[in-house]
Amino acid sequence: MAKRTTLIWSTVLSAGLSIPTMVDAHGIWFAQRAKQIAIIYGIGGDDLEAVKRQPNMESVQAWDAELNPIRAQLRTAGPVVLVDTDAPPTIVSAVLQNGTWSKLPDGEFVKKAKDEVPNSVKSETTIKYATMIKGPLAKPVPLIPAQTLQIVPVGTLPDKLGTPMTYRVFFKGKPVAGATIINDMVNDPDAAEIATGPDGAVTLPVRNQGLNVLRAVYVSPSDQPAKIDRYEHTATLSFTLPHAPEK
Amino acid sequence: MKCAIACLPLMLAASPALAHGDDKPRHGGQVVEVGDTIFELVRAKGGVSLYVMEDGDEVPASGMSGKLVVTTGAKKTEIALTPAARNQFVAKGVVVAPGSKVGVLLIDRQTQARQTATFVIR
Numbered sequence: 001m002a003k004r005t006t007l008i009w010s011t012v013l014s015a016g017l018s019i020p021t022m023v024d025a026h027g028i029w030f031a032q033r034a035k036q037i038a039i040i041y042g043i044g045g046d047d048l049e050a051v052k053r054q055p056n057m058e059s060v061q062a063w064d065a066e067l068n069p070i071r072a073q074l075r076t077a078g079p080v081v082l083v084d085t086d087a088p089p090t091i092v093s094a095v096l097q098n099g100t101w102s103k104l105p106d107g108e109f110v111k112k113a114k115d116e117v118p119n120s121v122k123s124e125t126t127i128k129y130a131t132m133i134k135g136p137l138a139k140p141v142p143l144i145p146a147q148t149l150q151i152v153p154v155g156t157l158p159d160k161l162g163t164p165m166t167y168r169v170f171f172k173g174k175p176v177a178g179a180t181i182i183n184d185m186v187n188d189p190d191a192a193e194i195a196t197g198p199d200g201a202v203t204l205p206v207r208n209q210g211l212n213v214l215r216a217v218y219v220s221p222s223d224q225p226a227k228i229d230r231y232e233h234t235a236t237l238s239f240t241l242p243h244a245p246e247k
Numbered sequence: 248m249k250c251a252i253a254c255l256p257l258m259l260a261a262s263p264a265l266a267h268g269d270d271k272p273r274h275g276g277q278v279v280e281v282g283d284t285i286f287e288l289v290r291a292k293g294g295v296s297l298y299v300m301e302d303g304d305e306v307p308a309s310g311m312s313g314k315l316v317v318t319t320g321a322k323k324t325e326i327a328l329t330p331a332a333r334n335q336f337v338a339k340g341v342v343v344a345p346g347s348k349v350g351v352l353l354i355d356r357q358t359q360a361r362q363t364a365t366f367v368i369r
Contacts, residue, residue: 035282036360064316064350065365068323075359087316087325088350088363136365 027185028057028096029213029236030083030132037083039074039094039130044189050081056097057081059146062089065138090137093144096128100228113227123228124219129235133157143173151181151216151237154201161209161241168200169216171233175200176218183207185215185236193217206241213238274298279364286351286364294339297328297351299362305334310357316350317343328353343368 026043028050039057042048054074062072062085071086083092101109102120114123129147141152147170154166169179180193183204196202196216206212213236220231272278274296276289284306287298295315299306308330315326315338328336336353343349349366 034360035284035362064318065348066318077359084359084361085352085363087352088365 025217025234027234027236028128028130029238039081059095061093063091065090093131098126100125124230124232126232133239149233149235165206166203169196179216179218181216185213281364295341297336299334311353313353319347
């Protein structure tokens with residue numbers, strides 16, 4: 001077992017540069033809630049307020065196994081935001097425009113652009129993307145135009161946790177170097193981030209025999225420097241490995 | 248949508264099986280389990296029936312609406328399911344060929360909760 005672990009982590013370290021955690025990026029991801037597809041906003045064990053953010057969710061899309069589009073729409077069910085689809089979905093995605101934030105010298109963030117906060121030390125517009133592979137898939141995972149930042153698995157997802165898996169991160173449809181990934185946004189949110197290599201790829205062991213939520217963060221430059229210093233893009237990829245049948 | 252780089256195929260395992268109830272066919276059909284829900288699809292001369300059990304209990308069809316999404320080759324057809332007795336839904340006169348993929352979508356009329364399953368017809 002120790003040898004296998006060593007192999008896995010050798011793979012990890014060969015795929016990208018491990019760097020200290022630099023962001024505390026909340027994100028959105030898909031998870032099952034009472035058999036429904038829910039959009040979760042938060043980080044780690046924090047399953048935060050999604051309904052309040054629902055008006056800023058857009059590009060909610062779904063596809064079947066042959067990648068035919070399926071109608072998808074959001075539905076509020078109590079404090080949870082669900083995705084209803086008109087047929088069994090294989091891939092589901094969504095975007096959250098999370099607004100513009102400025103950081104004050106004391107570390108506090110306010111929801112304003114820097115032209116409204118003269119003493120801001122950093123201003124950014126944050127956009128959250130989420131893709132879920134619900135399977136089974138008959139075709140390769142597509143690049144979804146609305147997912148400006150997207151984590152795409154390369155090859156076949158394994159059946160068992162611990163198996164090395166390569167992912168490629170795309171920004172605006174092209175592999176991007178320097179995006180930072182963690183392997184489990186829900187159960188290990190403070191893990192050291194791994195930077196993607198020149199081909200946008202990173203290899204990590206699949207962490208959970210259940211829900212896996214990977215997170216990638218990529219910062220792009222501002223095109224409106226009077227208002228913001230940068231854009232922070234945060235993407236998740238969620239998928240579930242099956243558990244053993246009950247005996 | 249563009250294909251991911253290299254267009255490597257990605258096949259996922261089907262949804263996990265977990266039998267909380269009796270997963271044997273009760274009506275001579277084909278069974279798929281999704282979580283604790285058991286779907287049984289029966290193809291007969293008069294059409295197709297779907298029976299649904301959840302955690303060992305029959306799911307009353309009268310409280311649900313539903314449809315089948317049948318994909319045979321390149322042809323995709325949506326067929327409404329009509330609630331029948333107890334946990335049975337029917338689609339009269341429908342013939343589904345072996346090898347077809349049949350998606351099931353059920354919607355609870357009261358809660359709007361949705362359940363899905365997918366059969367590959369043997």
